[in-house]
Amino acid sequence: MSKTGGPRKRRKRGRAVAEFLFEIGFEEMPAPWLKGLADQLLSKFTAVAADEQLAPQEVRVFWTARRLVLVAQVNERQEDRTVVEWGPAAKIAKDAAGNWSKAAEGFAKKQGVPLDALKLAPKAEGSSDLYVSATKQIVGRPTGDVLAGALPAILRSFNFAKRMNWDAWLDDGRGAFEFGRPIQWLVALLDGEVVPLTIFDAVGGAKGAARVMAGRRSLGHRFYPRGASDRGFDVRSFSELDAGLAARFVILDPARRRDRIKWNVEAAGGEVAGEAAHLVQEWADLVEYPTVVVGSIPPEFADLPDEVLETVLAHHQKAITLPRGKDGSPRFAAISGCDDAGAVNAAQGQERVVIARLKDARFFYNEDRKRTIESRVDDLAAVTFHKGLGTYKQKAERISLLATNLAGHVGLSADITTAAGRAALFAKADLVTLMVREFPELQGVMGGLYAQATEPAGIAQAIRWHYHPVAVEPDAAPAGRLSGEALETFALVALVDKLDTLIGYLGIGVTPSGSSDPYGLRRAGQGVIRILLDFWTGKAPNLDDVVADGHRLYGASVSKPTKELQSALRAFLLDRLRGVLVARNAGSSDEIDAVLDARVDPLADVRDVAKRLHALSAVRSEQREVFAALAEAFKRAKNIVAGTKVGAVDQAAFVEGAEGLLHAAIVKAESAPAADPASRLRAVAAVRGEVDSFFKSVMVMADDPVLKTNRLALLSRLLNLVYEVADLSKLASPAGDSATSS
């Protein structure tokens, strides 16, 4: 990429090809937007160029915080092309004598073709309706002209998360021109020739003087190389731009900036994975010339908990934690946009900022530890949970009771019951610590750390993790970090905390709508489902009972009747269950519908739903065609049986052979254990032949009421075969359609 020189002339399939280079230079654009803006530029340009018959190829985009660059190969001219325009129908285009009519003359004039060039032809092949047509040869325009017309529309097409008025104006008929940040320069070159493009000032709502004109002049780094009197430089081609930028401390290619950062971090002993990999992505778009600086934290801070160090470093300073130094002092890596000499100051400055924050943190940490977690519960009376739902002290007392009561119902040991009651009572106490007031994202974490001083590990762990699970993946925290009694205590406390929140908010009529969920209720609901799916080890809780208990504990502040609240919470959680299954790709959406619509309460034990879904997905993938046929058959059976009252099957009343065969096949399938959904599903799949022949040869709605009743009973028994696993009629079938309708 670094070879300098003008653009090389190339020919492709006999046509001359030119290089188009476009650079939009601006004041620092927000880093998180850049990739998306580059994608927009790429797709918009490609679409416009293709539309304009420029045959764009090798379209590439690059970016830094101060520029977007596009380079592409395009035809030197638009392709010449033949266009057929259609006019009026034959009977209007010709008069009675067979001469062209006034209408046809008008059409020829409009199209700019001589009258004798008009033809009559069918619009569609083989049609007998003739229309007048004009075939026009369009000579392609030079690409420079075409682009000059298209560039304003491309500039205007960008979508920004937030756009700004910068008193600019585009002469494209639409006037005032907003953008993400002010544009400072434009390079637009077709094979080294400038493609004109001008942005004007907007003055008092009208076009003012020219402000930015496209040319061949790009700009290097703001500050490097040191001492340069002019940061600008002229280019003729992309390779000159790329080389010129490289010589001026601008690494244009984001992948190369990331590589440089990665090498820097690894050279400092760090690892670029997980959260650090995210930070590296962000760092790479903050500066044009990334240099990683390494900071060291004095050993006096070494006894701060790792969670505190990481919060200050990662969340507040966007730094990556490095392995500790030889003397045990914590180290970190931060990004700078400096050369090596400047990086020395940058490192010192970063250290200073980090140390100032850690000093605060250490002060808060030491102050907080002067009191036990238990002694803080009363202070929660001063913190409002929600104005209609009382204080956090009330919440703490409620969830403590909820946890104890639920532990009893599901038969947990006395030890766990006591532990969960205490953990729940203390779970919110860190809200009144200095540390959590300063670093709210450490809620839970600090409570767990402070509880260690006086409480057993299981209680401290339950407090530490009770805001989790947050993410939807099965291996997201705290998966794998807890076991035994600590796991059970955590699951209990985390569950009742979330249910208590949902009971309260739903109870006073607050529900999320659209994108608005200010109290995080969807996340709480998802957490409930995840706890029950991934962390619950014993007997599944009866959610209706928990709602009744929670409602009782809220007392008069929740006015909705218990029954209504129970069904509102059920609907809400069912929605979340579906969401979790979809997000995890646990099955296709029709499989999820089929399992959720089985004749079993899905909330009785969500683990069972997951198990049935897994089985359905697996067995169906073995026998896709069979299940498609069964879906049809079950839909049909369901429609026929719907609303009728059916009794037992009377084998003596069978008339057709297919009836007896289907009955025998059903009886055989019924012997497959119902508790093993996979084997039940395979057994049902085996009935498919008999079902098909039954529907082929038997008229269910027979005139004879005895025959009819008996056949309905047989179909109903067929449906019942797997109703406790899944409603197979909900599966998509080739005919159709209505996989999700009900």
Add this chain to the structure above:
Amino acid sequence: MSLTLQGIIATLNSFWEKQGCLIQLGVDAEVGAGTMHPETFLRVLGPEPWRVGYVQPSRRPTDGRYGDNPNRVYKHHQYQVILKPAPANVQDLYLDSLRALGIEPADHDVRFEEDNWESPALGAWGIGWQVLLDGQEITQFTYFQQAGGVNLSPISAEITYGLERIAMYLQDKADMFDVEWGAGVLYRKVRHEEEFELSRYSFELADVDLHMKLFDGSLGEAKRLLETAGPRVSLAAYDWVLRASHAFNVLDARGGISVTQRASMLLQIRKLACAVAAAYVEDRWPAEAKETGARRG
């Protein structure tokens, strides 16, 4: 020799004066930020060009720490510059002002990082950056988009320097109170006692009922002025909005208001700030008031 705090102010005054700024004084009222000064809040309205620079002592009662915290104080000082319309080279001008202060950007990590400013109480927002100097935020840089609910045109650039932060950096001090205000005179000597007393007042002693009355009375007076027939009076009304805003800040620090009360008080301030802005525009440029969306009351 690194600059003292007063040396920094003198340097910025002289730098921005050369750029055609009037050098003004901070507003003689208790405000939380230089943006609330009429030289910013009102001058950015309407079509007339304006360039101004001033030091604004900024009171934020909730940030009071009795002088115990090295970074956070009840009252800090901002150097505020308004350039209207924003010149195309405004970032370069700013970087030159850092050079004037002895900060050569090539020797440091100087970065413009996205940080859009918004003041719900003033119905104002803008697009811009925080400027980081070796990881420390030293300046807020904003292209004003709206003030008092009025869409602005032309767009003003606002540059707000955090003077204490810059002084700490230049003098290599980890504690604000160790900064030299003038030669040999520490910030501690000038301000520490004030920090303690003002913190004590706003956290422990401020009379909640009195401040409630001040809040309501100030807003009432502003409203009455705006509704009074006769010649222009929006500047006087704005003074009362500032008083209401400070009363609110004291109540907030004192813990005298609930969350919902807080939201409703902020809304009342905003309504009046917007009404002042609308009156200011209408009085001066009646034809434009319609287009920019200015609305009284």
